[in-house]
């Protein structure tokens with residue numbers, strides 16, 4: 258390490274109290290920012306879990322739909338029209354809706370029911386027990402082995418229950434994918450059983466799932482669907498639409514952004530203030546260095562180094578702490594919705610850079626203006 | 636005759652403007668040579684520190700010139716001036732200005748490190764200078780653990796470690812008792828002074844006048860007299 262920076266390093270870390278205060282400030286700010294944004298990212302990813310789990314390339318939906326669970330039924334003629342669009346390999350209906358399950362012990366539990374196209378079973382889950390064909394068996398339902406399954410009393414194959422006054426029996430256990438937002442179990446059945454067991458309107462399909470012949474057909478399909486008065490979205494676009502809904506049209510997103518901004522401001526004020534005090538208390542030393550012959554840019558590099566070092570260390574500690582908490586929360590609560598994404602890390606990193614930048618800017622302004630004469634006069 | 640180290644001509648410095656203006660130094664000219672210890676003495680407020688700062692490249696005069704080894708220092712760019720201070724001048728500040736977060740030996744190494752010497756090499760040289768001032772055993776302590784006289788010696792070691800031609804002391808004995816002060820001056824005269832060095836000391840302290848080769852008296856921003864070693 259460059260000797261001047263090494264002096265800067267020693268001046269910083271040997272000032273234990275202030276260095277600790279600085280680190281705590283930045284760590285805490287990063288921790289809060291990462292926690293808030295990770296929780297939000299977790300919630301967002303769950304809000305579109307059905308889209309991800311079904312895995313269709315394209316979704317046809319009513320343009321007013323902005324999250325999976327509140328779907329607006331699509332009439333059958335749309336399905337037929339979509340099937341005849343050039344570039345569509347196949348198009349199948351999907352049912353997605355809520356129902357009440359009455360367990361053997363008489364307790365009611367809300368569930369999400371997904372009805373798969375009877376012919377293709379498109380969007381079928383991966384089973385860990387049982388055979389997918391058994392879904393055609395009388396009253397057959399597949400239950401997803403996720404964090405919510407205990408709410409159904411941990412059913413096994415053969416477990417019987419009542420669903421909206423119809424009989425149901427578990428014929429398979431599916432591997433958990435991304436859990437949903439609302440913490441309720443998911444059941445799969447066939448489309449026809451879903452619409453006959455569960456109350457539905459005149460139109461029955463929640464979505465039409467489309468497999469295009471190739472990706473180059475997508476723009477054309479979209480256009481043709483919009484002529485029908487419906488919207489065709491790729492899975493990514495649908496996920497984005499749902500995210501945007503939660504981000505901008507519910508209090509959730511705004512609150513998270515506010516909390517992130519508050520964490521940033523708290524971090525900035527704690528660290529900026531402490532760093533400024535640190536610089537003020539060391540002003541005499543910077544002045545002495547200047548008198549002895551340190552150049553302006555050398556003093557600037559010392560301050561940038563001190564601010565940068567603290568910021569990166571604080572960033573690392575903050576991210577580490579957040580990961581630790583999220584990990585241990587997930588151990589205790591498998592359902593805990595938080596995930597650290599690169600975007601979150603990036604946001605926190607940029608915020609930390611800004612904190613370091615502003616702190617060093619005010620420090621540098623002070624240090625550049627010191628008159629070594631004042632040091633000299635004592 | 637020893638060669639000329641510093642030639643100051645018609646130096647003047649004032650602070651503030653209008654009614655608030657104080658003339659700290661009014662048209663001062665003097666010379667200092669290598670191989671001599673020059674004292675600048677005078678009452679408080681007579682402009683001694685201001686004068687020292689102008690000849691050492693720390694405070695820009697309002698008028699007049701300072702030639703150091705025939706170079707006009709106030710015509711230099713700020714980085715060049717910083718290099719001049721680093722290479723030519725050794726400062727012993729009135730209240731030492733040692734760095735409490737560094738060890739004693741690291742304090743002494745500062746000018747060497749600023750001169751871009753390698754860290755370990757700088758510490759090695761610094762510890763030799765600590766030995767010269769008799770403090771090699773204190774090398775790893777923080778300066779606050781040292782007595783006032785010892786801190787003064789650390790400041791001297793730091794000032795001489797970069798082998799400057801000109802050493803500037805402002806009130807080196809002001810916070811020391813008479814004995815310690817005399818010991819330090821004796822030390823400076825015996826071990827620090829040589830034919831290629833010029834030492835300028837500002838002081839109030841008449842107890843150490845005997846170590847000067849020449850004394851310049853200042854009052855109210857002017858030189859009012861000069862006396863030579865008997």
Ligand SMILES: Nc1ncnc2c1ncn2[C@@H]1O[C@H](COP(=O)(O)OP(=O)(O)OP(=O)(O)O)[C@@H](O)[C@H]1O
Pocket residue numbers: 634650651657658659660677678679680681682683684685686
């Ligand atoms: N930065 C400044 N602003 C205003 N006035 C100043 C400033 N620096 C010095 N002065 C004034 O200039 C005059 C000379 O000050 P200087 O510090 O050079 O005196 P000095 O002889 O070193 O005194 P002392 O023996 O007390 O250290 C004093 O009147 C002082 O008040």
Ligand SMILES: [Mg+2]
Pocket residue numbers: 634683684685805
């Ligand atoms: Mg003075």
